[in-house]
């Protein structure tokens with residue numbers, strides 16, 4: 001009996017849902033770049049055919065074994081060697097897409113890649129039912145989804161993993177790509193559906209039951225759903241924190257003219273990895289630099305010096321923008337010139353105290369190389385005791401770089417605090433699609449369930465719970481009518497993914 005079922009299962013799974021779709025191919029490594037290797041992937045029922053034609057081998061490829069093969073142009077004579085390549089074959093269903101898949105690891109020269117791609121294109125022969133074409137964006141992942149190899153959250157997680165630029169972005173993408181989120185969403189869906197089943201039983205058979213039994217079941221449903229709503233809300237908070245990791249923590253350098261803001265930016269960028277080069281505006285405008293600081297994506301903004309009484313329209317505009325950047329940032333670095341008297345003008349002091357009240361402000365006491373130790377200690381005490389009680393003061397010298405590593409260590413602690421949900425809980429990054437469905441379908445469904453539950457309308461209460469469950473189905477791709485969702489998910493993918 002067991003043998004029969006396992007045979008049936010094998011026969012079924014060996015036949016992917018996309019079996020009659022054209023075989024597709026694409027360059028999976030970056031396009032148009034000279035490199036040691038380039039990987040061309042082919043997926044679909046004609047993958048083996050491609051293998052035979054392009055290697056001129058009559059033997060079946062051995063699955064999951066890398067072998068060195070000469071590649072030939074199938075259209076030309078025996079001498080038409082294209083390249084010598086490592087070839088890997090994956091047999092359906094045990095491949096990324098669930099279909100037969102072939103990988104050609106060719107040399108990464110532009111001419112080699114272009115010639116091999118042309119050779120694959122020439123294998124298209126619709127008259128003989130051999131449909132082979134270049135893949136569309138996200139088509140490999142789409143087939144993986146269609147053949148049940150991954151759900152939508154995993155596919156979106158893989159997309160985020162590929163896009164990750166920093167260590168924290170990589171970490172937060174993992175829960176999606178490894179299927180951890182999928183398991184959590186499935187658990188929620190099952191929990192909601194089991195509560196829907198309980199209410200449905202009461203609607204259908206309630207007349208035959210004792211009133212106390214009905215009330216007991218309904219209140220257990222309400223209790224369980226309330227608990228679940230809290231769990232989902234906590235998950236949403238974790239997602240919100242993770243969006244800081246994804247979009248970058250915004251750090252504004254604010255201070256009076258000549259305090260050393262640009263010098264500090266240069267110090268930090270020298271020490272850390274610049275992910276993207278500086279994005280200049282006009283010389284007096286705010287400048288954003290994107291950095292990787294200890295695994296966190298950080299957008300540092302150098303702003304125009306803030307001072308009163310300027311008549312220069314461009315400077316006035318620069319000051320206005322500097323203040324705006326300060327208020328839009330997550331952390332403000334207030335740069336003060338320790339050698340200057342007064343240390344800070346009252347207008348800037350008031351501005352920081354009033355406008356930056358709700359923000360983390362770190363005071364950077366610059367130019368310590370030209371300030372004696374005694375005065376420095378007096379200034380530090382004055383800041384901590386009078387000017388900005390309870391803030392953090394880091395003395396630095398942009399000239400000698402002293403104190404810069406302490407400043408970076410302090411900032412990293414702040415980044416941790418900003419992005420941490422609860423001790424030990426890792427960040428979780430999901431697509432904006434998933435976030436929207438959780439808020440609009442799932443949380444709203446649960447909210448409306450409670451409203452109808454409290455007025456005693458079990459039918460509408462259960463209908464809204466079902467809507468919440470369908471929302472989760474939309475997230476993972478289990479919902480009926482999924483086609484409209486697929487376009488949204490795969491539109492952001494690149495070719496060969």
Ligand SMILES: Nc1nc2c(ncn2[C@@H]2O[C@H](COP(=O)(O)OP(=O)(O)OP(=O)(O)O)[C@@H](O)[C@H]2O)c(=O)[nH]1
Pocket residue numbers: 255256257258259260261262263264303304305306366367368369370396397398399400
């Ligand atoms: N001695 C000393 N000079 C410094 C230090 N940091 C900056 N400077 C000098 O201070 C002057 C102003 O530095 P900037 O970095 O341009 O100051 P800023 O705050 O960006 O100035 P604005 O663009 O006018 O707002 C320059 O001459 C720097 O060389 C430091 O740590 N020690």
